[in-house]
Amino acid sequence: MTDRSELITRFLKSAEWNHATRANLAGDASNRSYDRLTDPMHGNAVLMNAPPERGEDIRPFVKMTNWLLDQGISAPRILAADEEAGFLLLEDFGDDLFARLCGTARADEVELYTAAVDVLVHLKNAPPPADIAPYDSATYLREAQLLTDWYLPAATGEDTPADLRAEFDSLITDACAGLATDTVALRDYHSENLLWLPDLEGIRRVGQLDYQDALLGHPAYDLVSLLEDARRDTSPDLQSAMLDHYITQSGADREAFQTAYNTLGMQRNIKIIGIFARLCMRDGKPVYLKHMPRVWDHLQRDLGDPSLTAIADWVARHVPPPTDDIQKRIAEAGR
Numbered sequence: 383m384t385d386r387s388e389l390i391t392r393f394l395k396s397a398e399w400n401h402a403t404r405a406n407l408a409g410d411a412s413n414r415s416y417d418r419l420t421d422p423m424h425g426n427a428v429l430m431n432a433p434p435e436r437g438e439d440i441r442p443f444v445k446m447t448n449w450l451l452d453q454g455i456s457a458p459r460i461l462a463a464d465e466e467a468g469f470l471l472l473e474d475f476g477d478d479l480f481a482r483l484c485g486t487a488r489a490d491e492v493e494l495y496t497a498a499v500d501v502l503v504h505l506k507n508a509p510p511p512a513d514i515a516p517y518d519s520a521t522y523l524r525e526a527q528l529l530t531d532w533y534l535p536a537a538t539g540e541d542t543p544a545d546l547r548a549e550f551d552s553l554i555t556d557a558c559a560g561l562a563t564d565t566v567a568l569r570d571y572h573s574e575n576l577l578w579l580p581d582l583e584g585i586r587r588v589g590q591l592d593y594q595d596a597l598l599g600h601p602a603y604d605l606v607s608l609l610e611d612a613r614r615d616t617s618p619d620l621q622s623a624m625l626d627h628y629i630t631q632s633g634a635d636r637e638a639f640q641t642a643y644n645t646l647g648m649q650r651n652i653k654i655i656g657i658f659a660r661l662c663m664r665d666g667k668p669v670y671l672k673h674m675p676r677v678w679d680h681l682q683r684d685l686g687d688p689s690l691t692a693i694a695d696w697v698a699r700h701v702p703p704p705t706d707d708i709q710k711r712i713a714e715a716g717r
Contacts, residue, residue: 386433393469397462399424413438418474426474427461434468441465443594446568449511455501456579456589475589481573481614489578491620494588498576498608499624501585503631506565506601517567517599522558522649523551528656529701536659536712537702546700553693554652557645567599571607573614601632602643603650610647610680612654612673644687651681655704662716671712674704 394400402421407428413436417429432438444465450457462471480498483489530542530550570592577589605628609621625643629636654677658670685694702708 428472430470432468453508456586475577478578480576514598516563517597525653526554529652532656533659537708561600565601567603568593571604572611603646606647644684647684668713671709
């Protein structure tokens with residue numbers, strides 16, 4: 383079987399980038415990897431290596447890239463593609479991730495986040511791509527079950543009992559019932575997937591990464607992703623100002639939107655705690671455990687919503703917080 387390095391060589395030769403130098407870029411929680419290419423004639427580009435044999439499929443990324451560009455949103459242009467082999471050559475947006483710029487003298491946090499929220503207001507009014515799947519109750523539940531499938535057994539040392547699973551499933555289903563599915567949710571809209579492009583104008587200043595898992599969901603989902611960032615602290619003042627900016631600019635009903643925001647934050651943070659446990663235990667990536675306390679704090683804030691009292695009680699009774707000892711136990715289970 384031809385190895386990936388030989389396939390990459392063939393792909394770059396067919397794209398006439400075979401004389402470029404390559405430098406590895408930081409990857410993500412998936413099986414994809416990225417290299418920056420530097421060519422004396424072409425300049426810079428990014429190589430996405432998404433092995434199909436490891437469950438990767440670049441076609442959703444290609445579809446969403448083209449849709450975002452059609453909406454006037456900055457997604458990296460596709461310079462060359464081999465969908466069967468799982469390779470893309472992409473426009474290089476540089477290194478100015480929101481996560482790197484915020485808190486430095488090079489950028490104003492409020493300006494960056496306001497621009498990112500403006501993108502979401504724009505998305506609220508964008509016609510969705512054809513055949514995009516809904517972010518429905520079954521999907522919300524399946525994602526939330528990562529808590530009972532991975533985190534809870536690791537934290538307690540025991541499999542989650544069937545009656546607890548059933549109670550949890552019922553609570554999540556009830557909480558997420560009736561959430562709108564009328565807006566494209568990019569689903570990984572946070573500081574490590576957004577790049578600042580100050581030479582452009584308006585919403586195009588916000589470069590997008592990692593949006594291939596988009597679904598048709600509620601407009602609050604990506605706002606929660608941005609403001610309740612799993613990897614970066616955002617102040618209560620910033621969160622409040624950006625939530626208010628979105629509501630004002632979109633014309634959303636404040637009370638209904640706030641409830642949906644808290645509900646989706648609850649679901650998302652429960653999911654992330656489960657994902658981080660799985661990344662450690664199944665995939666050998668313990669680095670994500672250090673973010674669990676931040677995600678737990680986000681979850682506690684969300685659970686303060688009066689509509690989520692029953693879930694808050696269930697979590698308080700059955701889910702240990704991710705203390706240092708719990709993180710150590712999960713890390714040991716992943717060895």
